[in-house]
Amino acid sequence: MMNWFANLPNFSAYGTPVYFIYLLIAILPLGIGIYFGKRLSWYEALVSFVFIFFMFDGQDWQQAISLIVYIIYQTCLVMWYVHYRQQNNNSLVFYCTTFLSLLPIIIVKFTPAMVGHNSLLGFLGISYLTFRAAGTIIETRDGAVKDINWWKFIRFMAFMPTITSGPIDRYRRFSKDYRKVPSREKYLKMLEKAVMYLFIGFIYKFIIDYFFAQQWLPYVEQQAMSHAPHLSWWVVAVAYVYSGDLYFDFAGYSLFAVAISYIMGVETPMNFNKPFLSKNIKEFWNRWHMTLSFWFRDYIFMRFVFMATKKHWFKNRNVLSSLAYMINMVVMGFWHGVTWYYILYGFLHGAALCTNDWWLRYKRKHFKNLKSTKLTKFIAGFITFNFVVFSFLIFCGFLNTLWFNPSAMK
Amino acid sequence: MKEQIQNLLAQATGRDASDFADTSEDLYADGLIDSMATVQFLLSLQDEFDIQVPVSEFDRSAWSSVDKICEQVKELQND
Numbered sequence: 001m002m003n004w005f006a007n008l009p010n011f012s013a014y015g016t017p018v019y020f021i022y023l024l025i026a027i028l029p030l031g032i033g034i035y036f037g038k039r040l041s042w043y044e045a046l047v048s049f050v051f052i053f054f055m056f057d058g059q060d061w062q063q064a065i066s067l068i069v070y071i072i073y074q075t076c077l078v079m080w081y082v083h084y085r086q087q088n089n090n091s092l093v094f095y096c097t098t099f100l101s102l103l104p105i106i107i108v109k110f111t112p113a114m115v116g117h118n119s120l121l122g123f124l125g126i127s128y129l130t131f132r133a134a135g136t137i138i139e140t141r142d143g144a145v146k147d148i149n150w151w152k153f154i155r156f157m158a159f160m161p162t163i164t165s166g167p168i169d170r171y172r173r174f175s176k177d178y179r180k181v182p183s184r185e186k187y188l189k190m191l192e193k194a195v196m197y198l199f200i201g202f203i204y205k206f207i208i209d210y211f212f213a214q215q216w217l218p219y220v221e222q223q224a225m226s227h228a229p230h231l232s233w234w235v236v237a238v239a240y241v242y243s244g245d246l247y248f249d250f251a252g253y254s255l256f257a258v259a260i261s262y263i264m265g266v267e268t269p270m271n272f273n274k275p276f277l278s279k280n281i282k283e284f285w286n287r288w289h290m291t292l293s294f295w296f297r298d299y300i301f302m303r304f305v306f307m308a309t310k311k312h313w314f315k316n317r318n319v320l321s322s323l324a325y326m327i328n329m330v331v332m333g334f335w336h337g338v339t340w341y342y343i344l345y346g347f348l349h350g351a352a353l354c355t356n357d358w359w360l361r362y363k364r365k366h367f368k369n370l371k372s373t374k375l376t377k378f379i380a381g382f383i384t385f386n387f388v389v390f391s392f393l394i395f396c397g398f399l400n401t402l403w404f405n406p407s408a409m410k
Numbered sequence: 411m412k413e414q415i416q417n418l419l420a421q422a423t424g425r426d427a428s429d430f431a432d433t434s435e436d437l438y439a440d441g442l443i444d445s446m447a448t449v450q451f452l453l454s455l456q457d458e459f460d461i462q463v464p465v466s467e468f469d470r471s472a473w474s475s476v477d478k479i480c481e482q483v484k485e486l487q488n489d
Contacts, residue, residue, distance in 0.1 A: 142464045282444065297445055298465070305449040306465050321446040357446075364424070 010058030011051075013164050014256040017206060020198070023051065027263055031191070034265045037181050044264065048160035055164060056123065063123035070104060070126065071157050074133040075150055077101055078140070082148045085140050094141045101137055105130045105335075113338040125164040127335060129157055131295050136171040138299050145172060152178060159268075161260035165253060167271045167291040177266045190262040197259035205252030212245035221398065228406040235402070239393035246392060247276070250289070276388070279380040281352045284388060292332075301328045321357060326350040336395075345395040352387060415479050418458060419443065422451035433476035455479075461486040 011019055026047045033040040056064035081097045104121055111119035136153070139145040148171070156174045182190060220241050224234035254271035261268035275288035285293045305324050307313075314320040326347070333346020363370060370376070393399065401408050412433060420427040423443050430442070437443045443451065452463050461483060473479055 142467065144464065144467050283441070298468075302445055302449055302465050302468075305446055306453070309449060309453055317446070317450070324446070361424075 005057055005061045005064075006059060008057040009054070010056075010060060011054040013051075013055055014201075014205070014253060017202070020256075023260065024263075026051070027260070030265070031263050034181055034187055035184060037184070039178075039181055039265065045155070048155075048158065051160050052158060052163060060124070062120060066121055066123040067125075070121075070123065070129065071154060073104070074101060074129070074157065075153055078133060078136050078153060079148060079150055081137055082140050082145065085143075086146075089141070094137075098134060098137055101134045102130065109334065109338050128162070128164070128166045128168055131168045131292075132157055132171065135168075135295060135299060138303075139170070139172060149175075159261070159266070161257045161264065161266075162268055165250075165257070167254055167257060167269055168295055169268055169291070173269075174266065182265055187265065190265070190267070194259040194262040197255040197262070201252045201255035201259065203252075204248045204255065209245060209248040209252060212241055212248060216241045217245055224398070224402065225406060229403045231402075235393070235398075238396075238398050239389050242396045242398065243389045243392045246396070247272075276385055277381065278384050279377055280384055281349070281356045281387065284384055285349075285353075288388075296328050296332055300331060301325070304328075318357070318361070322354040325353040325357075329353065339397065339400070341394050341397050341400055345391055348391050348394065352391075411480055411483065412476060414458060415455075415476055415483070418451055418454045419447075419476070422447040422454060430476055433480075435476075436474050437476075438470055438474050455483065459483050459487060461489075 011022075014020070030040055030044055030047070033043075052067075053064070056067060077097060077100055081093075084093065105126055108119045108122040108126055111117070111122075136145060136148070140148075152175055153171065155178070156169070156171050159169070159174070162169065181187075217238070220234055220237040224232055224238050227234065251272040258268050258270060269291050271289055271291055273287040273290065275284055278284035278287055285297075301324050304327060305320060308320055308324075309317075314323075327350075329346040329350035330343065331346070332349075333343040336342040336345070413427075416427045416430040419425075419430045419437075419442075423429075424447075425442070430437075435442070448468075449465070452465070452468065455461065456463060463486065473482055
């Protein structure tokens with residue numbers, strides 16, 4: 001049985017242009033249904049199942065089992081907590097439930113650092129599903145989510161267009177979309193956007209990123225490695241080329257995910273908004289991987305500040321905001337994985353947010369008459385962009401290979 | 411009420427109340443307020459108007475201008 005499963009072809013999400021032909025044909029009936037005011041729920045479940053099946057079959061079959069077990073586990077946990085919360089509201093129970101919800105990802109992220117190989121519990125997309133489940137538990141605690149339908153929750157967790165890499169939606173928003181069918185007028189506007197996003201996505205992912213990922217990155221990496229373990233100007237080139245690759249790959253993917261969601265009548269939130277035009281690091285995080293940074297902002301940063309202010313933990317609010325930034329970004333670093341470069345990346349961004357705030361205060365006090373001009377905006381954007389590129393050089397782990405593991409590249 | 415809200419916003423952000431004179435201006439888009447100041451502002455709002463605003467109920471688009479904040483506060487007071 002497993003042999004048969006392992007030998008099936010595997011189609012990763014949005015991997016090739018042909019994939020879109022299959023996908024669009026498969027979801028066409030859904031679009032026609034919504035156009036005529038009906039959601040074909042069973043057909044949608046079937047199409048989602050088939051496409052998710054082909055993302056995880058073949059060599060990845062172990063991941064398929066982990067995915068199924070994981071979704072059942074989280075659904076039981078969330079359903080139980082919603083049931084519990086309808087009668088009680090004990091803080092300890094809330095913390096334990098949140099911990100149990102995070103436990104699989106904690107195991108998966110710490111396993112490689114502890115025992116040197118990947119955990120069997122892991123599967124592509126586990127990080128993104130964790131955000132959806134944990135977010136739902138937190139909103140239940142706050143009384144924002146009062147009731148949950150298990151089937152709708154599974155559909156939310158395993159929503160096919162976004163299952164492997166986001167964008168990260170929220171249960172309340174998703175289920176609101178899901179309950180109703182958009183009006184014909186609105187749906188046509190969504191389709192119009194979907195077509196535009198698909199084509200921008202094609203340009204990003206299959207044309208621009210082809211140069212960054214396939215042509216330039218291997219070349220500059222090889223040049224930089226020829227000086228290993230010493231630094232060279234080629235490392236600077238790696239930083240810029242990798243940043244371009246990361247953006248066009250991920251933004252392209254996100255546009256596909258949003259476009260396909262729109263065709264299925266769900267307004268999945270956008271993930272990127274011209275991040276490299278940001279004029280400071282705070283603005284950058286409002287434009288880069290937005291559904292992730294907003295998740296951290298709402299569930300970690302704001303909640304921590306809220307609790308600390310209410311309980312008067314800190315006298316100085318600047319100390320409090322700095323600490324909250326550091327916690328927020330270092331946790332984000334750990335979420336990417338337990339390696340020195342991810343954690344340093346989070347640390348650097350936390351420090352940058354603190355510096356940014358300090359500078360805004362300093363400017364307001366000492367340079368009251370400093371006018372915002374084209375020049376100051378350009379300088380601010382230039383500094384932000386180059387800092388971000390530098391942080392991505394750390395993030396991509398190339399320095400780790402260059403310094404500690406040069407044989408991995410050859 | 412608008413004046414009270416403008417003063418609370420000024421307190422939370424460390425700006426002048428006059429920065430919030432335009433009551434329809436988008437506070438988030440124009441960078442007048444950040445997450446940190448938002449939390450401080452919400453807490454002072456709770457004390458001033460005796461209302462409860464859970465952080466996870468907080469939807470930025472519904473609270474993005476002085477006018478909208480007024481509406482929200484009135485609504486919460488009526489609850």
